[in-house]
Amino acid sequence: MNTRAQRPTIKTICAMTGLSTATVSKALRRSPEVRPETRAIVEAAAEKVGYSTNLHGVRLRTGKTYQIAVLMTAPTSDATEWEGVEYAQLLSGISHAMEETRYRVALYAVRDHAEAQETLRQIIRDSQADGVILSGTRPYDERVALLQDAGFPFVTYGTTTDHGAHAFVDTDNDGIIRTAMARLFDRGHRRIALINPPAHLSYGQTRLETYRQMLSGAGIDYDPRLVAHDRLTPGFGRAQVMVMHSLPDPPTAYICANEASALGALSGFSASGLVHGRDAVINATDDLNVSAYFTPPLTTFYLPITRPAELLGHHILNAIDGSAPESLQTLLMPELIERSDDRLRGSAC
Amino acid sequence: MNTRAQRPTIKTICAMTGLSTATVSKALRRSPEVRPETRAIVEAAAEKVGYSTNLHGVRLRTGKTYQIAVLMTAPTSDATEWEGVEYAQLLSGISHAMEETRYRVALYAVRDHAEAQETLRQIIRDSQADGVILSGTRPYDERVALLQDAGFPFVTYGTTTDHGAHAFVDTDNDGIIRTAMARLFDRGHRRIALINPPAHLSYGQTRLETYRQMLSGAGIDYDPRLVAHDRLTPGFGRAQVMVMHSLPDPPTAYICANEASALGALSGFSASGLVHGRDAVINATDDLNVSAYFTPPLTTFYLPITRPAELLGHHILNAIDGSAPESLQTLLMPELIERSDDRLRGSAC
DNA sequence: ATCGAAAATATAAACGATTACATTTACCAA
DNA sequence: TTGGTAAATGTAATCGTTTATATTTTCGAT
Numbered sequence: 001m002n003t004r005a006q007r008p009t010i011k012t013i014c015a016m017t018g019l020s021t022a023t024v025s026k027a028l029r030r031s032p033e034v035r036p037e038t039r040a041i042v043e044a045a046a047e048k049v050g051y052s053t054n055l056h057g058v059r060l061r062t063g064k065t066y067q068i069a070v071l072m073t074a075p076t077s078d079a080t081e082w083e084g085v086e087y088a089q090l091l092s093g094i095s096h097a098m099e100e101t102r103y104r105v106a107l108y109a110v111r112d113h114a115e116a117q118e119t120l121r122q123i124i125r126d127s128q129a130d131g132v133i134l135s136g137t138r139p140y141d142e143r144v145a146l147l148q149d150a151g152f153p154f155v156t157y158g159t160t161t162d163h164g165a166h167a168f169v170d171t172d173n174d175g176i177i178r179t180a181m182a183r184l185f186d187r188g189h190r191r192i193a194l195i196n197p198p199a200h201l202s203y204g205q206t207r208l209e210t211y212r213q214m215l216s217g218a219g220i221d222y223d224p225r226l227v228a229h230d231r232l233t234p235g236f237g238r239a240q241v242m243v244m245h246s247l248p249d250p251p252t253a254y255i256c257a258n259e260a261s262a263l264g265a266l267s268g269f270s271a272s273g274l275v276h277g278r279d280a281v282i283n284a285t286d287d288l289n290v291s292a293y294f295t296p297p298l299t300t301f302y303l304p305i306t307r308p309a310e311l312l313g314h315h316i317l318n319a320i321d322g323s324a325p326e327s328l329q330t331l332l333m334p335e336l337i338e339r340s341d342d343r344l345r346g347s348a349c
Numbered sequence: 350m351n352t353r354a355q356r357p358t359i360k361t362i363c364a365m366t367g368l369s370t371a372t373v374s375k376a377l378r379r380s381p382e383v384r385p386e387t388r389a390i391v392e393a394a395a396e397k398v399g400y401s402t403n404l405h406g407v408r409l410r411t412g413k414t415y416q417i418a419v420l421m422t423a424p425t426s427d428a429t430e431w432e433g434v435e436y437a438q439l440l441s442g443i444s445h446a447m448e449e450t451r452y453r454v455a456l457y458a459v460r461d462h463a464e465a466q467e468t469l470r471q472i473i474r475d476s477q478a479d480g481v482i483l484s485g486t487r488p489y490d491e492r493v494a495l496l497q498d499a500g501f502p503f504v505t506y507g508t509t510t511d512h513g514a515h516a517f518v519d520t521d522n523d524g525i526i527r528t529a530m531a532r533l534f535d536r537g538h539r540r541i542a543l544i545n546p547p548a549h550l551s552y553g554q555t556r557l558e559t560y561r562q563m564l565s566g567a568g569i570d571y572d573p574r575l576v577a578h579d580r581l582t583p584g585f586g587r588a589q590v591m592v593m594h595s596l597p598d599p600p601t602a603y604i605c606a607n608e609a610s611a612l613g614a615l616s617g618f619s620a621s622g623l624v625h626g627r628d629a630v631i632n633a634t635d636d637l638n639v640s641a642y643f644t645p646p647l648t649t650f651y652l653p654i655t656r657p658a659e660l661l662g663h664h665i666l667n668a669i670d671g672s673a674p675e676s677l678q679t680l681l682m683p684e685l686i687e688r689s690d691d692r693l694r695g696s697a698c
Numbered sequence: 699a700t701c702g703a704a705a706a707t708a709t710a711a712a713c714g715a716t717t718a719c720a721t722t723t724a725c726c727a728a
Numbered sequence: 729t730t731g732g733t734a735a736a737t738g739t740a741a742t743c744g745t746t747t748a749t750a751t752t753t754t755c756g757a758t
Contacts, residue, residue: 007474009713009714009715010714010715010716011714019737019738020737020738020739021714021715021716021738021739021740022716022717022737022738022739022740023736023737023738025714025715025716025717026716026717026737029716033735033736033737034736034737035735035736035737038736038737052471052474052475053714053715054409054475054713054714054715055475055477055714055715056405056408056409056412056414056476056713056714056715057409057713057714057715057716057743058714058715058716059405059408059409059715059743060403060405060406060408060409060713060714060715060742060743060744060745061714061715061716061717061742061743062715062716062743063405063743065405067455070456072437072440072441072444074437074438074441074444074445082637082638082639082642085431085435085437085438085637086437087436087437088421088423088435088436088437088440089423091421091436091437091440091456091458092421092423092436092458095421095423095456095457095458096423096458104455104456104457104477105455105456105458106416106453106454106455106456107419107440107444107453107454107455107456108444108453109440109441109444109445109454122401125356125401126401126403126404127405128404128453234639234641234642235642237642238642260639263639263642263643264642266642266644267641267642267643267644267646269644270644270645288430288431289430289431290430290431290583290609290612292583292616293583293584293586293587293612293613293615293616294612294616295615295616295618295619295644296619297616358743358744358745359744359745360744368707368708369707369708369709370708370709370710370744370745370746371707371708371709371710371746371747372706372707372708374744374745374746374747375707375746375747378746382705382706382707383706383707384705384706384707387706387707402744402745403743403744403745404744404745405743405744405745406713406743406744406745406746407744407745407746408713408745409713409714409715409743409744409745410712410713410744410745410746410747411713411745411746412713
């Protein structure tokens with residue numbers, strides 16, 4: 001009577017083969033408990049009717065969700081500025097890393113740290129995901145504490161300092177600053193500005209620490225007026241250049257933590273009548289290879305965002321499979337791309 | 350004996366209240382079939398034990414997933430260039446639109462149209478989502494055909510022409526080109542170049558059509574050498590400026606379809622020794638307000654990406670609830686922000 | 699008080715998978 | 729043949745919810 005083609009289930013295969021649900025289920029999951037011949041029969045039947053397992057049934061029964069939650073801390077919706085554009089590539093990279101698996105990426109956009117915690121609690125309580133990917137880490141990160149307490153698999157994009165070992169992927173910020181400063185010293189710079197992300201973020205702190213180490217290594221006094229931290233929008237970069245440039249002893253080099261702030265810094269140059277390469281220079285970190293198209297092109301530390309993205313994907317899958325966190329920690333050093341010689345010129349010499 | 354605190358279920362509440370699962374279930378969903386007093390009792394018990402409904406159970410029983418699939422056509426992972434597709438902001442906007450609901454955004458990164466169709470088929474077959482959001486539409490779009498055939502709720506970001514009515518959100522590309530060209534004509538321009546997205550995309554075609562209409566309205570011959578279409582990376586914008594600038598009769602104005610190509614075009618200016626405002630001008634469309642920070646700042650049509658994003662979210666929820674597609678169609682006209690006067694100067698006059 | 703209809707609640711069967719446990723089959727040795 | 733063990737398969741419960749259907753309660757009209 002039922003003319004509608006129903007989606008085949010395990011029972012469909014039972015009916016076709018005369019086997020029981022238990023056997024079919026095991027055969028489909030290639031359990032060694034079932035005879036190879038039987039398995040072949042089951043697989044043939046499954047193939048024939050186009051069976052595919054219904055994840056909702058699996059989820060209810062086993063609690064496995066095959067979902068990876070990615071928490072994205074999105075800027076408040078009113079302030080639409082160029083910030084975090086590379087998140088899209090990050091997400092797609094993660095997603096591609098799961099291609100051959102059953103896993104999918106579920107996105108959780110949250111506004112701030114507090115909302116992130118609330119969301120995480122829900123994800124854990126309702127088992128909405130098998131693992132979590134976080135970004136924007138802090139030295140002490142409540143989200144990490146929460147996940148570790150719950151024994152929930154996760155990977156961070158960024159490091160922490162006040163927690164037990166956990167899986168992470170990060171850019172080698174220490175390496176970047178070390179290399180950048182050594183290079184700038186080499187070229188005669190002594191007044192170097194740091195355009196940094198918000199102070200509470202780990203990578204901002206790492207950058208600042210290395211910066212101070214390098215300064216003291218070169219025998220240069222630390223001048224707090226040359227360091228700024230805030231959300232890395234173009235507006236921020238621009239404003240900081242304009243402020244710092246009017247110091248009695250302005251910087252001759254700016255190290256910007258991303259493309260957006262570097263673009264803003266360049267905009268600040270032109271607004272203040274500064275000429276890049278003559279009055280001062282800008283170095284940047286770039287995920288998108290976009291600074292090649294700035295006017296003028298900037299020297300950057302370039303790391304295609306797909307690299308960390310795919311690692312995040314692999315790490316979370318391994319974390320779910322129970323790999324030791326120590327084996328899931330990766331620091332990536334970007335490639336230095338020198339697009340201008342950045343030598344100190346003019347009167348400051 | 351069981352000391353482990355189990356997650357409360359409907360049965361827990363049954364045990365507490367002496368009611369049946371049916372009644373408790375209905376009470377929790379505020380069915381009018383249950384007496385207000387009973388409902389109060391159930392709600393009190395639920396509150397007390399911190400009950401929250403287990404979506405896996407609901408999904409299995411009802412087929413409702415409370416997931417919105419967002420298909421993101423991501424550039425192949427080897428070519429990491431900024432294409433200016435603001436998926437990150439788009440995703441977060443959609444996600445925010447679902448904040449007060451049970452719905453979540455699930456991300457499906459696909460490489461191309463074919464993979465998108467395969468993915469959609471799976472989503473429908475395995476009921477992995479209740480609705481779908483698509484972008485990068487074509488006049489005839491196989492994905493749209495697929496979804497309409499299946500009667501599956503969806504919203505597109507971009508329009509189509511060869512299908513029955515469906516929900517969509519789009520930028521008013523016709524309005525943009527119309528306004529931009531009228532303004533440029535006003536300022537003396539006759540040779541206007543169009544830096545367009547790939548030719549198969551709807552919005553590219555809309556832009557081209559309006560462009561040609563405006564030209565013929567002004568009595569200007571259409572010159573195909575002034576129109577280029579490809580993926581809107583900075584590299585593309587740059588290359589096109591360099592090519593077109595060396596024409597015998599080069600353009601005096603470029604209309605770029607996004608920020609990324611506009612940035613590249615500017616880079617092409619400086620590489621070719623062109624000065625913006627003297628030799629030619631660039632107008633752009635901008636989702637991120639980033640062209641304010643270009644050197645020099647460009648005149649743009651600015652539409653904060655959060656606007657369409659939230660509309661996409663609302664539309665898909667309404668589409669799932671069964672609203673007529675005709676009532677879920679929105680064209681958004683960006684705001685014209687004039688950052689340079691763009692008057693034609695120099696010898697070309 | 700009694701009846702009947704409407705309102706409220708209860709029973710039990712799904713949804714599609716997994717899995718503890720029971721049963722059958724196969725196979726070998728005595 | 730018989731018995732015993734291991735291998736293979738079957739039975740049935742279960743995950744947490746919804747919902748068709750059955751039963752009980754309520755309450756007004758007679």
